[in-house]
Amino acid sequence: MNAMAGYSVxxxxxxxxxxxxxxxxxxxxxTIGCMQGPPDGGELAASNNPEGVIWICxxxxxxRAARLxxxxxxxxxxLHVLPEQSAVEDGSWVLMFRRIIDTSDSDGRRLFEMKRSREKQVATRDQLS
Structure with a gap:
């Protein structure tokens, strides 16, 4: 049996x-979204620190179960919705992620600032416009 079984709601x-x-x-x-298949990394690697992404798919x-x-x-x-998903796709895969962005303060100590992926994507789109 090669078909992948899904998980219940x-x-x-x-x-x-x-x-x-x-x-x-x-x-x-x-951020959460539904999609046709597992992510290829594009949704998660939209930052300078893709290793800092915490995600589950x-x-x-x-x-219908994914939509529930x-x-x-x-x-x-x-949870925030993937920006391109104001209406949910018909996909049966559920993706949820949180990105951690590394920054430094004036003392050089490392801080972890939690940012929503959506805010980063909107800022990037605004810069490209």
């Missing part, structure tokens, strides 16, 4: 909530 919600708990922050620090049993997970995480936990 409850299994995916449990794993996503585990990431929120493990890596901290508010739901608004995270899981196949759901169906596109998406709806729950956006409405209940206030």
């Amino acid at each position: 409850q299994q995916i919600k449990f794993e996503l909530l585990s990431y929120l708990k493990e890596f901290g922050g508010k739901g608004s620090d995270w 899981k196949p759901a049993l169906s596109a 997970v998406w709806d729950h995480m956006v409405s209940r936990h206030r």
Whole structure:
């Protein structure tokens, strides 16, 4: 059997909530989206520090199941939506990520600043315009 089995709505919600708990922050620090297949890295490597991306991607049993997970995480936990997904795709894969951007203060100490991916993408688009 070569077909990849998907995960149930409850299994995916449990794993996503585990990431929120493990890596901290508010739901608004995270971004979620549904897609046709696993990410190729383009969604995650839009920064100077792609290694700093914390992410999880899981196949759901169906596109409807993925949409139920998406709806729950956006409405209940206030996750941001991928900018190009004002309307959710029919994909059955759920992607959630949070990017960590490294900066330095005047003493040279390393700080970790949590930024929403959406803000970075909007700023990049504005600079290119």
